Amino acid sequence: MGFGIALAIVACSSGHSTSSAPGGSGGSASGGATGNASGGSTGQAGGATGKGSGGATGGVAGAATAGTAGGGSGGSPASFGGTISAVGGAGNSGGAAGGAGGSSGARGGAQGTGGTSGTEQYPVPNPIPADEDGSQLWLRYVKIPIPGRLAEYQAAFTHVVKAGSSDTLQAAQVELVKGLSGLTGTTISVSDQPTGDGAVVLGTPASSSLVKSLSLPGLGAAGTEGYVVQSAEVGGKKGVVIAANTDIGVLRGSFALLRHLQCHRPVEGLALAGTPKIQRRILDHWDNLDGSVERGYAGTSLWNWSSLPATISQRTKDYARANASVGINGVVLNNVNANSQILTSEYLDKAAALATAFRPYGIGVYLSAQYGAPIQIGGLSTADPTSTAVKQWWVTEANTIYQKIPDFGGFLVKANSEGQPGPADYGKTHADGANMLAAALAPHSGIVLWRAFVYKDDGSDRIAQAYSEFKPLDGKFASNAMVQVKNGPLDFQPREPFSPLFGAMPSTPLALELQLTNEYLGEDTHLVYLGPLFEEVLKSDTYAKGQGSTVARVIDGTVHGYATTAIAGVANIGSDVSWTGSHFNQANWYVFGRMAWDPDVSAADVADEWVRQTLSNDPAVVTPVTTMMMGSRQAAVNYMTPLGLAHIMGSDDHYGPAPWISNLSQADWNPVYFHKADATGIGFDRTSTGSNAVSQYFATARDKLASRSTIPDDFLLFFQRVGWDDKLASSGRTIWDELVYRYSVGVDAVATMRDSWKTVEGRIDAKRFKDVGDFLQTQHYEARWWRDACLQYFASVSKHTISSSYAAPAHDLQFYKDLEIKCPSDATKPRCPDIYSGTPSPAILK
Ligand code: GCV
Numbered sequence: 144m145g146f147g148i149a150l151a152i153v154a155c156s157s158g159h160s161t162s163s164a165p166g167g168s169g170g171s172a173s174g175g176a177t178g179n180a181s182g183g184s185t186g187q188a189g190g191a192t193g194k195g196s197g198g199a200t201g202g203v204a205g206a207a208t209a210g211t212a213g214g215g216s217g218g219s220p221a222s223f224g225g226t227i228s229a230v231g232g233a234g235n236s237g238g239a240a241g242g243a244g245g246s247s248g249a250r251g252g253a254q255g256t257g258g259t260s261g262t263e264q265y266p267v268p269n270p271i272p273a274d275e276d277g278s279q280l281w282l283r284y285v286k287i288p289i290p291g292r293l294a295e296y297q298a299a300f301t302h303v304v305k306a307g308s309s310d311t312l313q314a315a316q317v318e319l320v321k322g323l324s325g326l327t328g329t330t331i332s333v334s335d336q337p338t339g340d341g342a343v344v345l346g347t348p349a350s351s352s353l354v355k356s357l358s359l360p361g362l363g364a365a366g367t368e369g370y371v372v373q374s375a376e377v378g379g380k381k382g383v384v385i386a387a388n389t390d391i392g393v394l395r396g397s398f399a400l401l402r403h404l405q406c407h408r409p410v411e412g413l414a415l416a417g418t419p420k421i422q423r424r425i426l427d428h429w430d431n432l433d434g435s436v437e438r439g440y441a442g443t444s445l446w447n448w449s450s451l452p453a454t455i456s457q458r459t460k461d462y463a464r465a466n467a468s469v470g471i472n473g474v475v476l477n478n479v480n481a482n483s484q485i486l487t488s489e490y491l492d493k494a495a496a497l498a499t500a501f502r503p504y505g506i507g508v509y510l511s512a513q514y515g516a517p518i519q520i521g522g523l524s525t526a527d528p529t530s531t532a533v534k535q536w537w538v539t540e541a542n543t544i545y546q547k548i549p550d551f552g553g554f555l556v557k558a559n560s561e562g563q564p565g566p567a568d569y570g571k572t573h574a575d576g577a578n579m580l581a582a583a584l585a586p587h588s589g590i591v592l593w594r595a596f597v598y599k600d601d602g603s604d605r606i607a608q609a610y611s612e613f614k615p616l617d618g619k620f621a622s623n624a625m626v627q628v629k630n631g632p633l634d635f636q637p638r639e640p641f642s643p644l645f646g647a648m649p650s651t652p653l654a655l656e657l658q659l660t661n662e663y664l665g666e667d668t669h670l671v672y673l674g675p676l677f678e679e680v681l682k683s684d685t686y687a688k689g690q691g692s693t694v695a696r697v698i699d700g701t702v703h704g705y706a707t708t709a710i711a712g713v714a715n716i717g718s719d720v721s722w723t724g725s726h727f728n729q730a731n732w733y734v735f736g737r738m739a740w741d742p743d744v745s746a747a748d749v750a751d752e753w754v755r756q757t758l759s760n761d762p763a764v765v766t767p768v769t770t771m772m773m774g775s776r777q778a779a780v781n782y783m784t785p786l787g788l789a790h791i792m793g794s795d796d797h798y799g800p801a802p803w804i805s806n807l808s809q810a811d812w813n814p815v816y817f818h819k820a821d822a823t824g825i826g827f828d829r830t831s832t833g834s835n836a837v838s839q840y841f842a843t844a845r846d847k848l849a850s851r852s853t854i855p856d857d858f859l860l861f862f863q864r865v866g867w868d869d870k871l872a873s874s875g876r877t878i879w880d881e882l883v884y885r886y887s888v889g890v891d892a893v894a895t896m897r898d899s900w901k902t903v904e905g906r907i908d909a910k911r912f913k914d915v916g917d918f919l920q921t922q923h924y925e926a927r928w929w930r931d932a933c934l935q936y937f938a939s940v941s942k943h944t945i946s947s948s949y950a951a952p953a954h955d956l957q958f959y960k961d962l963e964i965k966c967p968s969d970a971t972k973p974r975c976p977d978i979y980s981g982t983p984s985p986a987i988l989k
Pocket of ligand 1: 596
């Protein structure tokens with residue numbers, strides 16, 4: 144199917160926030176409307192229709208319908224967030240709001256509006272492109288396969304004018320030579336001056352007299368990390384200038400240009416500009432010093448501690464380069480469940496070696512500090528934050544660190560959380576602990592990122608505890624301390640509401656913590672693109688200062704005027720050749736970087752540009768792949784935790800379904816704590832008749848969540864308890880029927896993803912085609928496992944039956960419960976052969 148010649152309609156965002164598709168176009172009514180009606184897989188199928196329509200026409204006519212329908216599809220989170228569905232014609236936003244139908248609108252939008260490059264046709268590759276192992280990430284620089292664009296680039300880029308001598312400018316120059324040579328299929332030379340048309344001039348006014356002579360007006364707005372890239376006449380020759388106020392800005396501009404070109408966009412009238420909206424954009428590695436990675440599914444740690452500091456691998460440099468290409472500027476090297484050895488001189492030397500390797504790429508090093516370090520490695524008998532000896536120990540430690548790493552970023556701390564020591568051990572507050580560390584770092588301009596992920600078994604609602612503990616501390620933190628808050632109040636679930644702390648701490652800068660490693664979302668294997676999840680969080684409206692006080696505006700400092708801003712992503716990166724354990728998990732690293740740089744960029748646009756750079760610009764690839772990516776998160780929500788269910792996975796590995804677990808000693812370790820299903824109904828009452836956790840939200844959000852008539856379906860069971868036979872206004876189905884429906888639609892969506900993927904065969908290399916196809920097959924089996932196990936369990940407690948119009952579960956409940964015993968416990972690969980072989984046989988998917 145679809146192996147003919149396809150039209151080249153190019154849409155790829157350039158890095159400037161205005162480059163995203165302005166309003167949906169072309170996503171068809173069928174994509175959006177179908178998605179609206181049924182979500183999940185049906186919407187996804189509709190998406191294909193929407194895309195085809197948008198792509199073929201580049202059309203505008205479908206805009207209103209697509210946008211409305213897409214937004215409607217995402218209705219639940221849209222109305223919760225308050226800003227999403229309001230965006231007219233915004234297929235992008237509709238897509239982000241959830242529902243595969245919404246995503247179809249998104250793709251239509253991006254595709255239609257980006258179609259400025261004419262109608263050049265992409266040939267079917269012949270022979271099939273050589274196998275790739277994924278190690279090149281999105282920095283592949285493949286020769287342009289369409290003649291017109293190739294000729295345009297060959298004329299526009301002939302040589303790079305020698306940059307200044309700093310390591311960063313040299314890195315930019317090397318990247319440009321590599322990238323432009325690859326894209327044009329020619330040898331791009333380096334010269335002292337422009338020697339003819341096609342010069343690429345890069346630098347700051349300080350490092351380059353040519354840049355200085357241009358007096359570019361846009362540089363004023365570029366700040367310390369931003370850039371301006373534009374066509375210009377340099378030294379009397381036609382060329383392109385990459386200018387910034389700092390060397391790192393020049394590197395970012397170089398990557399922005401290469402991204403633009405890898406998306407096959409035109410050079411004529413080139414005008415890219417970008418500056419980050421969030422200052423600190425950090426990857427948090429949960430890497431242990433023994434090489435293991437907590438919740439890591441991509442092999443072992445990237446850091447080879449035993450060969451450091453003597454040896455810095457090429458992979459370490461490539462890692463820094465990849466981060467720089469998406470704007471990440473900080474790395475926490477070690478797990479928040481921290482080993483205090485990292486603070487010893489021996490390990491600090493190793494960390495310093497990594498910092499040296501990262502520095503040219505504008506990446507600062509941070510460390511997770513073990514709160515108990517003064518006792519564990521300092522020989523003290525206490526870690527009390529008010530003890531003079533303890534304070535002095537940290538001052539000495541900070542001084543030592545800065546001697547070795549002058550631009551050290553600071554400490555990340557997990558304290559009094561999941562067994563970690565902390566100031567509460569001494570009757571002191573989180574602010575007391577954070578401020579002690581902040582005082583030690585302040586003379587060096589370092590910061591403390593103090594995590595708010597705290598909960599204990601005290602009988603109160605787990606999701607309310609972080610707010611209860613931290614909100615009263617607002618204003619009590621030192622100016623160089625931030626509180627780092629996970630996106631939701633629970634723990635990186637497939638879907639949960641935003642944490643009520645956002646907006647609630649006007650005097651304490653909050654950093655947002657997202658998770659790139661798919662701990663609760665199928666680990667390395669399931670294809671779940673996190674862009675829509677991140678977008679949903681960022682666009683959620685806290686209403687802290689009225690409408691528009693979104694999480695994005697809180698963390699970028701707009702709402703409360705924070706002087707320091709930060710966002711963190713728990714890394715999904717390891718020693719695996721593909722970096723992330725699967726080809727598609729690379730997209731989650733990528734989208735984190737792009738959204739950290741600009742929290743307003745759309746998930747759909749980022750998916751589009753990632754696919755173009757990583758797989759192909761051929762619309763016959765871009766269309767189906769972006770459609771499946773945009774629908775993938777909602778698919779996982781449907782087959783794992785629909786309607787606001789949460790944390791019903793296996794209690795240790797968080798992988799497969801285990802809604803029945805009820806025997807663990809701490810109440811909230813048990814899935815039954817979260818769903819509360821019994822014969823009368825299901826859901827956690829967090830309204831005033833229950834735990835009243837909703838009261839932690841600002842009035843507009845709170846009222847919406849507390850009322851049955853306004854709560855979005857997607858959060859229903861998270862906040863409310865309902866009877867099995869209560870009807871959902873949106874669908875007319877009972878809760879029971881809706882659960883059966885959504886679980887089934889989730890499985891169907893994965894089937895549709897597999898079908899979509901099959902259509903790209905021959906258009907990308909055979910290796911990655913097979914790798915992804917194999918994982919999708921596993922995902923399909925496991926989606927069915929999730930559905931069948933959960934429905935069997937909920938049927939048993941509700942005494943309801945699954946209508947014969949749906950597939951009957953392959954096994955009885957006991958079979959699924961027994962898998963826990965039958966399948967070996969392996970935290971990094973908790974697969975269960977019984978799901979794929981023997982009984983049930985592969986036939987369960989037919
Ligand atoms: C690093 C969850 C994870 C833990 C993780 C913790 C945290 O509980 O399962 O592995 O520990 O979150 O974020 O601190």
